[in-house]
Amino acid sequence: MKIDIIGRGNVGWHLMHAFADRADTVAVNPRTLEGLRQDCDLYLIAVTDDAITDVTRRLKETLPAEAAVAHTSGTTGIETVTEHFRNAGVFYPLQTFTKGVELDYREIPVMLEASDDSTREILTGAARLLSEKVMNVDSGQRALYHIASVFSCNFVNHLWALSSAYLDGHGLDFDALRPLLKETTRKLDDRAPYNAQTGPAVRHDLKTVNRQMQSLLNEKGYELADIYMTFTRSIMTHHPKKENQ
Amino acid sequence: MKIDIIGRGNVGWHLMHAFADRADTVAVNPRTLEGLRQDCDLYLIAVTDDAITDVTRRLKETLPAEAAVAHTSGTTGIETVTEHFRNAGVFYPLQTFTKGVELDYREIPVMLEASDDSTREILTGAARLLSEKVMNVDSGQRALYHIASVFSCNFVNHLWALSSAYLDGHGLDFDALRPLLKETTRKLDDRAPYNAQTGPAVRHDLKTVNRQMQSLLNEKGYELADIYMTFTRSIMTHHPKKENQ
Numbered sequence: 181m182k183i184d185i186i187g188r189g190n191v192g193w194h195l196m197h198a199f200a201d202r203a204d205t206v207a208v209n210p211r212t213l214e215g216l217r218q219d220c221d222l223y224l225i226a227v228t229d230d231a232i233t234d235v236t237r238r239l240k241e242t243l244p245a246e247a248a249v250a251h252t253s254g255t256t257g258i259e260t261v262t263e264h265f266r267n268a269g270v271f272y273p274l275q276t277f278t279k280g281v282e283l284d285y286r287e288i289p290v291m292l293e294a295s296d297d298s299t300r301e302i303l304t305g306a307a308r309l310l311s312e313k314v315m316n317v318d319s320g321q322r323a324l325y326h327i328a329s330v331f332s333c334n335f336v337n338h339l340w341a342l343s344s345a346y347l348d349g350h351g352l353d354f355d356a357l358r359p360l361l362k363e364t365t366r367k368l369d370d371r372a373p374y375n376a377q378t379g380p381a382v383r384h385d386l387k388t389v390n391r392q393m394q395s396l397l398n399e400k401g402y403e404l405a406d407i408y409m410t411f412t413r414s415i416m417t418h419h420p421k422k423e424n425q
Numbered sequence: 426m427k428i429d430i431i432g433r434g435n436v437g438w439h440l441m442h443a444f445a446d447r448a449d450t451v452a453v454n455p456r457t458l459e460g461l462r463q464d465c466d467l468y469l470i471a472v473t474d475d476a477i478t479d480v481t482r483r484l485k486e487t488l489p490a491e492a493a494v495a496h497t498s499g500t501t502g503i504e505t506v507t508e509h510f511r512n513a514g515v516f517y518p519l520q521t522f523t524k525g526v527e528l529d530y531r532e533i534p535v536m537l538e539a540s541d542d543s544t545r546e547i548l549t550g551a552a553r554l555l556s557e558k559v560m561n562v563d564s565g566q567r568a569l570y571h572i573a574s575v576f577s578c579n580f581v582n583h584l585w586a587l588s589s590a591y592l593d594g595h596g597l598d599f600d601a602l603r604p605l606l607k608e609t610t611r612k613l614d615d616r617a618p619y620n621a622q623t624g625p626a627v628r629h630d631l632k633t634v635n636r637q638m639q640s641l642l643n644e645k646g647y648e649l650a651d652i653y654m655t656f657t658r659s660i661m662t663h664h665p666k667k668e669n670q
Contacts, residue, residue: 229633255633274601276608276623281615283608289601315601324595325602327637328588331649332602333609334624335656336581341618341663343573350569356519356534356560357577358613363521363528364578365610368603370526373586378521379579380500385474388500392572403659404576410655411580414648418586
C-alpha cells in the first residue's frame, strides 16, 4: 500500500515506524505539504486536533476528489474529513505515544470509522498491516473510549505525580513505590480491576481511613484530603460492606 | 537464620516463598501457635492489623522474653510489639501481594524499624536474605509511604474499575485500553510522573474538557463528572498554562 502520513509529531513518527517495511510510506510536512504524492491509497492526517480542519482544507485543494483521507484523532469526529472528501475516515490507534520509544504495535487497537464500505476496506487493509486488533468504532463510541482513557491513563498518571510530590515534600522516596506500581498493573492480567481492589476503603477499615484523613488534613491546600475522601467514598459505595466485615 | 512466620495468609505465604532456601522457616498457625519453635532468631507476625495485638500477647506467654519479634504491617506502629517484647520491630515489605503469584522479591523494598541496635541487626540480616532494597523507615514515615501507596495503587486501581464499568455500561470493551495502561506504567521507567503527564487537562484544551464534562453529566450519579472535574482542576493547577498555549 502507498500511504502518505501528513504530520511528523508523536503519532506521525510512530505510524512511520509501525508501517516501516510493510507499506510504502512518506512523512509529509503539514505546513508545506511538500512531497505529497497524488496517487496514494490512503492519506493519514496525524496533526494536533486544532490543525485537522486546516490541513484537510488544504489537502482538498491539492488531491483528487476521490482520495481516501483519514485523521488519527481520538477526540475529533469524522465530519471534519467528510466535509471535504467523499472517501473519508478515522484511523485512531489507542495508545499514549512517546516520540523515539518504539512499541509493540501488533497489540495496539486501531479504531476505524469510514464514510463508506470501500474506504472502510482501505482503512482495514492499512490497519491490519500494523495491528492484530482492528476495531470498527464510530465517532460517538470513540469519544467514550477517549474519556475512559483520560481516567485510566491521564488521571492515573496524575495520582502518581501527586504521590511523588507528597513523598518528596516529606523527604521520602517515590522510587520505593515502583515495584508496587508495576505489580498493580500486572495484576490486571489475571483479573478485572473491580476484583483486584485492595486497601483500607474496600476493607471498610475506618480506623485506617480516619487516621490517613487526619494526616492529609495537615497538608496544605487540602487537595490530597479532597481526593482521598472522594475515592474512599466511591470505593466504599462500589464495594458495600459485607455481612462479616 | 531460623525464622518462624506466624500467619498463613497473603503476606505469610509470600514470606515463606521469599525466604525459601535462604532461611530455616516454619509457617505457624496464628490461632493455635502449634509448632512454634522456642529458639528462632526472629519471629515475624504476618496477620491482619486487627489481630496483631492478640497474637503478640499470646506469643509473650509462650516465647522467652528476649525473643526478637516483628510485625509486617504498613499501618500499625512498632509500639504494638514493644509493649510486650524488648527486642521488637517492624518488617514491612512494600508490595501488593496476591496469594499464589510469586514475585521478584529482590526488588521489593523492605522497610525496617527496630526497638534497638541488636534487633535492627537481626531484621537487616533477614531482610537482606530476600531483598536488595532494605530501608530504615520509622512508624511516622511508614504511615506516609502507606498513604502514598493508597493513592498510587488502590486509587489507581479504582480508576481502572470505574473506566471498566463505564465502558461496560455503553457496551464497549475495557480490554481495548490494556496496551495503553501498560505503556502508561512503562513510561515511568524513563521519567518522573509529573513530566509524563498527557491529556486534555495538561494541554489546557478546554474545548475537549468541556465536551467530555458535558458527556459525563449524562451519566447517573454524577460520580464520574465529579472525579473528572476534581482531576482536571488539579492537573491544570499543577501544570499552569504556558505563554504559548
